[in-house]
Amino acid sequence: MIDFSIPADLVAERDRVRRFVTDRVIPFERDPRLTAHGPTDELRRDLVELARAEDLLTIQAPKEFGGRGLTHLEQAVLYEAAGWSTLGPVAMNCAAPDEGNMFLLGKIADPEQAERYLRPMLDGHQRSVFAMTEPCGAGSDPAQLNTEARFDGANFTVNGRKWLITGAKGAKTWIIMARLAPSPELAAAGLEPGPTLFLTDGDQPGIVIERTMNTMDRNYVAGHGVVRFDDLVLPRSALLGETGKALRYAQLRLAPARLTHCMRWLGAAERAQHIAIEHARTRTAFGKPIGEHEGVSFLLADNEIALHQCRLTIWHACWLMDRGEQARHESSMAKSFVSEELFKVADRCVQVLGGIGISDETVVEMIFRDMRAFRLYDGPTEVHKYAIGRKILRDN
Incomplete structure (x- = not known):
């Protein structure tokens, strides 16, 4: 039997989200901090505090991290209500790319990584990026990844260039995709080469934000950046998941x-x-x-x-x-x-x-x-x- 009814408690929460967006968020659509490059981080923080006060912040988070542990169908109902304003998901901390990054970290980050990088995101205190897309490489076909990481037996050194990296300016949590090059040191450590994810802080030496691109959209915090990794040195603990499995x-x-x-x-x-x-x-x-x-x-x-x-x-x-x-x-x-x-x-x-x-x-x-x-x-x-x-x- 197919049932399209929405439970009464979910209807009530949907309506509460809509009222919050209508009454509290929409007035900020004329705020000068909603710029051609999207909301500023200052505006995001103000909106986040509004949602926090209404107990509507990061409602999609797993219960062990203080969220509701929403099903996908529950997300569909509540995110639709949040989307009534493009600033609604920003306020409720369920906007891209953070929402997808939080989901990924919740699945594959180890406990130490989760505490250091995921929890501050869930709490609305910092933003994240997923650095994959490249000017002449990975995009619709991520297998064309050009950014390279080399392992010297202790650390990884990442070099390459990315663009259309949403929210790069000011983001604290960085998920970086790079092709891990084969080497004797890599083999000796029992690590597989290939596309690999790394997790690091955004203020690391070697992460160079060249510029923010001018794009037609303006709903993502800090817009979309062009980024260069210039001998970015990362410890082995920066590995996110297993090597070679980034795709x-x-x-x-x-x-x-x-x-x-x-x-x-x-x-x-x-x-x-x-x-x-x-x-x-x-x-x-x-x-x-x-x-x-x-x-x-x-x-x-x-x-x-x-x-x-x-x-x-x-x-x-x-x-x-x-x-x-x-x-x-x-x-x-x-x-x-x-x-x-x-x-x-x-x-x-x-x-x-x-x-x-x-x-x-x-x-x-x-x-x-x-x-x-x-x-x-x-x-x-x-x-x-x-x-x-x-x-x-x-x-x-």
């Missing part, structure tokens, strides 16, 4: 992270639709509210259909994951479908709003720009469709 760990992180992106952006798209509906009720043209004209009402109807389809797609993938399945295929389908459909929703909202839709009189233009970037986060649509197509050919 496997990246998939462990990315499958649920694709879905949480979808959850948050569903909430933002709903907000855009809400604004468009209110405009269609009050703006008149040719003798009546524009919402009574077929052209506009059809746009709003298409949006409502798309929002419903996206929600069901997300919920199904979450249901599978809560049953213990990896759901990589379904999460790829969700990311591909939801990112494309929600962008169309935002585009239609701009159209309904007319001239003010391209201005900052409402947040719709910001949601539209951010939604365009969402189509590239955690793999562009084409990469997911390629993976989906390969599975279809293999299994049928």
Whole structure:
């Protein structure tokens, strides 16, 4: 039996999250600290304290770390409510990349690493980065990793260049992916070469933040950076998980992270639709509210259909994951479908709003720009469709 009902306690919590975002977070959307490169860390800290006071901070954390231990379906309901403002997930400490990084560290960090790096993140005191993407290497295909680590028997030395590293400026916890080069010292230590994750502090000598890139989106704290690793020396204790298994760990992180992106952006798209509906009720043209004209009402109807389809797609993938399945295929389908459909929703909202839709009189233009970037986060649509197509050919 398929049951789409939401338990009463989850409904109450969803409504509480929505009220918090509406009453406490949305006023900060006009704060000058929401810059072209995203919220400043100062703004993030202020928002975090608001969520802490309401007991809504890092609700996704495991119970042993003081969180709620939410199921994926519970996350879907609450993250959608948080996404009503792009600052909502920032306030509640469930925004990317920290949310995905916290999930990964919770899975593979050893106890000492968890206490040093994960707990301050869960408490909202520091941010993190996942440094994988490269200008001429790893990106949609992480196997093209060029950043290299060499082991001398005691320490690793990392050299390479990364870009589009979200939140790099000011981040304290760094997860770095590098290709561990074969060497006699590596073999003697019983370590495997290949793509490997390292965990370190952001203020280490050898981590050089060259600049912050100018991008169309502005919902991530500190934007996206260009980073150089210049003889970054890391001790053996900096290894995150086992050597040579970074690509496997990246998939462990990315499958649920694709879905949480979808959850948050569903909430933002709903907000855009809400604004468009209110405009269609009050703006008149040719003798009546524009919402009574077929052209506009059809746009709003298409949006409502798309929002419903996206929600069901997300919920199904979450249901599978809560049953213990990896759901990589379904999460790829969700990311591909939801990112494309929600962008169309935002585009239609701009159209309904007319001239003010391209201005900052409402947040719709910001949601539209951010939604365009969402189509590239955690793999562009084409990469997911390629993976989906390969599975279809293999299994049928």
